[in-house]
Amino acid sequence: MILDPSQKLSFSPLHRLQWEEAQQKHVILYPEGMVELNATAAEILGLCDGTRNLTEIVGELEQKFEATGLTDDIREMLEAALANGWIR
Amino acid sequence: MAGSDNPPISKPRWLLAELTYSCPLQCPYCANPVDFAKHKDELSTDDWKRVFTEARAMGAVQLGLSGGEPLIRQDLSELVRHARGLGYYTNLITSGYGMTEAKIAQLKEAGLDHIQVSIQSPEKTLNDHLAGTESFEHKKEVARLVKKHGYPMVLCVVIHRQNIHQMRDILEMAIELEADYLELANTQYYGWAHINRNALLPTKDQFVTAETIAQEYKEKLQGKMKIYYVVPDYYEDRPKACMNGWGTTFLTIAPDGTALPCHSARELPGLSCPNVRDSNIADIWERSEAFNRFRGFEWMPEPCRSCPEKTKDFGGCRCQAYLLTGDMNNADPVCALSPHHDEVAHAVTASLESADQPLIFRNVKRSKELSETS
Numbered sequence: 001m002i003l004d005p006s007q008k009l010s011f012s013p014l015h016r017l018q019w020e021e022a023q024q025k026h027v028i029l030y031p032e033g034m035v036e037l038n039a040t041a042a043e044i045l046g047l048c049d050g051t052r053n054l055t056e057i058v059g060e061l062e063q064k065f066e067a068t069g070l071t072d073d074i075r076e077m078l079e080a081a082l083a084n085g086w087i088r
Numbered sequence: 089m090a091g092s093d094n095p096p097i098s099k100p101r102w103l104l105a106e107l108t109y110s111c112p113l114q115c116p117y118c119a120n121p122v123d124f125a126k127h128k129d130e131l132s133t134d135d136w137k138r139v140f141t142e143a144r145a146m147g148a149v150q151l152g153l154s155g156g157e158p159l160i161r162q163d164l165s166e167l168v169r170h171a172r173g174l175g176y177y178t179n180l181i182t183s184g185y186g187m188t189e190a191k192i193a194q195l196k197e198a199g200l201d202h203i204q205v206s207i208q209s210p211e212k213t214l215n216d217h218l219a220g221t222e223s224f225e226h227k228k229e230v231a232r233l234v235k236k237h238g239y240p241m242v243l244c245v246v247i248h249r250q251n252i253h254q255m256r257d258i259l260e261m262a263i264e265l266e267a268d269y270l271e272l273a274n275t276q277y278y279g280w281a282h283i284n285r286n287a288l289l290p291t292k293d294q295f296v297t298a299e300t301i302a303q304e305y306k307e308k309l310q311g312k313m314k315i316y317y318v319v320p321d322y323y324e325d326r327p328k329a330c331m332n333g334w335g336t337t338f339l340t341i342a343p344d345g346t347a348l349p350c351h352s353a354r355e356l357p358g359l360s361c362p363n364v365r366d367s368n369i370a371d372i373w374e375r376s377e378a379f380n381r382f383r384g385f386e387w388m389p390e391p392c393r394s395c396p397e398k399t400k401d402f403g404g405c406r407c408q409a410y411l412l413t414g415d416m417n418n419a420d421p422v423c424a425l426s427p428h429h430d431e432v433a434h435a436v437t438a439s440l441e442s443a444d445q446p447l448i449f450r451n452v453k454r455s456k457e458l459s460e461t462s
Binding site: 020023032 | 175179202204269
């Protein structure tokens with residue numbers, strides 16, 4: 001699924017992103033299912049709150065981790081999230 | 089277990105709360121035990137809340153509220169509120185019978201995450217016949233209201249010989265109702281479905297045709313509707329990884345508080361299942377005989393014990409082994425490597441030869457009759 005870099009991304013109201021104490025990780029919950037997230041994916045998805053697009057998410061994370069060249073990895077993750085219906 | 093090649097005990101992730109065996113419907117493939125009418129002493133509201141709290145503390149996160157028909161419990165909203173407060177993702181698994189818009193709104197306010205509505209057939213006459221109750225139009229209305237109130241809507245249709253030819257209409261109905269998920273559940277032959285097997289099991293050709301149609305829609309609806317397809321055990325040559333392995337992930341609590349490693353385990357003779365009235369969930373999960381009985385690999389007979397696939401399918405399903413071979417310790421006979429694999433073919437032949445066997449509907453009267461004779 002192709003991501004429009006200017007599209008504001010928000011987390012799907014049909015899914016829930018939640019920290020699980022027992023598993024020490026974030027999970028996505030949906031009808032009768034659960035996906036366990038690694039820390040990076042949770043960080044990226046946590047920024048999908050309807051106020052940022054891809055470019056802004058990349059900017060924010062590159063600043064936070066003092067890194068550059070994160071665009072491709074983040075885009076790939078978000079495209080997978082879009083295909084799975086976690087974000088829209 | 090010292091010196092064991094069993095993996096360490098994992099924590100429950102899935103709690104299935106069968107709140108009641110009461111149900112206004114009479115589906116002949118019901119997964120409840122045939123003798124359900126014997127188990128009348130339902131847990132109280134406080135019992136259920138304690139069960140939810142204890143299981144959540146261990147790490148359970150998906151909660152299925154099921155039955156029977158869970159809407160019959162007058163404390164349903166209170167239980168949902170408690171569960172949601174603990175952080176569960178709460179799934180209501182309902183026939184829709186008795187659901188009103190006010191109730192849908194009330195449950196939403198209490199924190200319910202999702203409602204799964206079952207429909208027996210896309211055709212009114214067959215739906216009402218299978219359900220044993222006039223319910224078709226109301227179910228469709230409930231499905232619409234579930235969407236209207238912002239829930240993800242899961243439509244569940246159990247597939248068997250009486251409706252498998254309607255596969256295309258089932259999928260079109262799901263599209264019309266704007267289902268977010270469609271569960272096409274080929275009947276699993278336990279409980280009432282097992283005693284009705286001869287009337288329910290489709291032919292292999294019927295399965296193949298239906299699966300092709302489902303696959304076609306799966307591709308067409310990608311990104312719009314997720315389709316879960318529960319495979320038909322009897323036409324497979326490897327067993328399913330039943331319950332993701334015994335005592336690894338799933339915990340079912342029956343209406344009377346009996347704790348089960350799977351919702352059919354009550355059918356297994358000689359398996360003494362603990363009750364939440366007597367012990368807490370951690371004790372039941374970690375230390376009870378029943379939950380440890382088929383954990384890991386050491387219980388396995390051959391051919392499973394030395395099979396490289398044992399880490400993938402965990403020896404298959406104990407209830408199926410019992411129902412088809414008479415011994416719950418055997419390899420699941422669905423597996424082509426099982427010495428009892430012929431039993432599956434015999435079951436298929438028997439069902440084709442007695443195709444006109446009438447359906448036995450699931451109700452209290454039949455349950456009492458059948459548990460007296462068994």
